[in-house]
Amino acid sequence: MSRSRLKLGVLYPVRDSNVEGELSEPIDIFEGFNAIGRSNLTTANKQLSRKHISIYASDGGFQVTVEGQNPIIVKKGTHRHELKRSEKISMCAGDIVELLPGKLAFQLRDISCGEKVVLNTTEEKKMLAKRKRQELEDEALAKALQAIEDEHGQTSHAVHASGVKLDDSGTSSSSKSDCKQLKFTHGQCPRIFQLLKVKGLPRWANTGCLDIQDVIEGNIFFALLSNYMVDIEWLLSACPLLEQIPQVVIVHGEGGSSLDRLKMEKPSHWLLHKPPLPLSYGTHHSKAMVLLYQTGVRVIVHTANLIYVDWNNKTQGLWMQDFPYKNEDTKGSTSLFEEDFVEYLEALQWNGCNLHVPGSGQMKINASFFRKFDFSKARVRLIASVPGYHQGQKLRKWGHMKLRSILENHHFDKRFVKSPLVYQFSSLGSLDEKWLSEFSMSTCSGYTFEDKPLGPGHMQILWPTVEDVRCSIEGYAAGNAIPSPLKNVEKEFLQKYWARWHAEHTGRNHAMPHFKSYVRFNGQDLAWFLLTSSNLSKAAWGALQKNGSQLMIRSYELGVLFLPSMQGPEEGFSCTDSRKLNDPLKETSNNLTSPAEIIRFVTSCYQGQHEELEEKTVLKFPVPYKLPPDGYNKLDVPWSWDRHYTKPDTYGELWPRVVKLYGTKQDK
Secondary structure: OOOOOEEEEEEEEOOEOOEEOOOEOOEEEEOEEEEEOHHHEOOOOOOOOOOOEEEEEEOOEEEEEEOOOOOEEEEEOOEEEEEOOOOEEEEOOOOEEEEEOOEEEEEEEEEEEEEEOOOOOHHHHHHHHHHHHHHHHHHHHHHHHHHOOOOOOOOOHHHHHHOOOEOOOOOEHHHOOOOOOOOOOOOOOOOOOEEEOOOOOOHHHHOOOEOHHHHOOOOOOEEEEEOOOEOHHHHHHHOHHHHHOOEEEEEOOOOHHHHHHHHHHOOOOOEEEOOOOOOOOOOEOOOEEEEEOOOEEEEEEEOOOEOHHHHHOOEOEEEEEEEEEOOOOOOOOOOHHHHHHHHHHHHOOOOOEEEEEOOOEEEEEOHHHHHHEOOOOOOOEEEEEOOEEEEHHHOOOOHHHHHHHHHHOOEEOHHHOOOOEEEEOOOEOOOOHHHHHHHHHHHOOOEEOOOOEOOOOOEEEEOOEHHHHHOOOOHHHHHHHOOOOHHHHOOHHHHHHEEOOOOHHHOOOOOOEOOOEEEEEEOOEEEEEEEEOOOEOHHHHOEEEOOOOEEEEOOEEEEEEEOHHHOOOOOEOOOOOOOOEOOOOHHHOOOOOOHHHHOEEEEOOOOOOOHHHHHHHEEEEOOOOOOOOOEOOOOOOEOOOOOOEOOOOOOOOOEOOOOOOOOOOOOO
């Protein structure tokens, strides 16, 4: 049976006034290894070796290696690169290679979707046709989404020209599903997280979603903004209210020129704090806000850096809940959330600040100040990471061991025994099978109500492909926020875990995820859900050492864990609204005896048989991606940001390229 070959590019002979041309035909470049030399010319040239250069071609680009004795020249725009034997260089479409300096010039042109010269099986033919069709549909939908007006959901001529059919709501007919969109206003359902709005999506896809002004609102007298990257110019333009707050503290992870910019642009009364990093390669990566009001405190945990592209172009998530001051009945009491929250703030080693607090006079606001608030009604558990070596009683306070300790003490429905898990994030660390097994022991913890261990389940790693990034609403620029190198992504043991990013039901198929989540599920039912800043890495989650007696963590992280057993019925509290908030479980308050047995977590795609009754005890989470996810097929390539991609993206750009991260305007 013939072996199939995928043609990815062609070297076309070129002539100009500075290059001496010789007779030659175009040279096809196939996927994999290509040897090019004397035999490729129609007229022999003894200066050319039989194997003069080699080109390794893949979806990631074309890598050229000099194999012969004589040097070559590669022209990239106005730059000339001379390479000698054994030296390598990556080429992109449009680059010119002179097989001999000043002679035998060829321009590289890529084949957009690849071209099979010989197909050896019917299966390969179908797979290739499916991939081409999907690429065309993805490109058309991406262009259509770009043309949709952000405020009104109307379409322009470009949408109709793309050939994508949209319904009356602006939804692509190819991305319709039976999933129901959550429709609630911000603040009304602190039991679940919410998605951030994405520019360019149809109106239905942003229903119930938030922007930064939905979160930072009201009469705030103190704000603590915790993040990794902070763009003051964008932040003040997106949320002018911040300039009116008497005291703002930025807890950040910036360094170098970015830190210089932060210091220069911040208002004079703002304070900066960078938590200490005792271990190398660590970062302050937590993404949170703490807002103080005269009536209480708002705590927000989310996934977005404080920069334009994160709050406008990507799939992101946010949880927030308001808490009142303690009264005479609750003074002196504490809760698990309070202990975790205060202990994390203390770990930041922020000394606090002095501020005039309305009604209380001059007061020092620091970690212990937050013991003034009643966190007993918190409906999540905090899962934080703090850098250092943690032993003894601190072994289970942070990282994946904190997650393990909480899950081990909770009971779940028996449907989740050996049920699957999804790990979804935006940066992949340098992993090994031993650590992944260690981490999965934590995520697979928990028991049924009959005290049977849930046990291990099938695990999938949800990660965008090269095509997902290329056809996204940012094009290749989106890949800058998916910063994993090839050496981490290409590890053989990971291949069986890869799963596709499919988010049609939330309109975010082409909004690349900076969202980070870990979930155990069965169909559309969720055992638990974790929204976090933690990527899948040892630095973020920690690695056990010394026979399991020590946990080593490099970075600061913060997340919130949603558990059915914490969802008791009650009315909500708001710092910005004197009215009591509606609670989706209020109507069942007289009947609930054990919330863990009755309340179900489901995705927004869940369809109950008697939904008018089940809505009383069902909480729908806007999980942005499809569950269960589809695994990779043979032609899917996981994204890595240090490869060359020569197939043009949504904007006709190639990769690598410079991506603008700071400033008020969108990078394309």
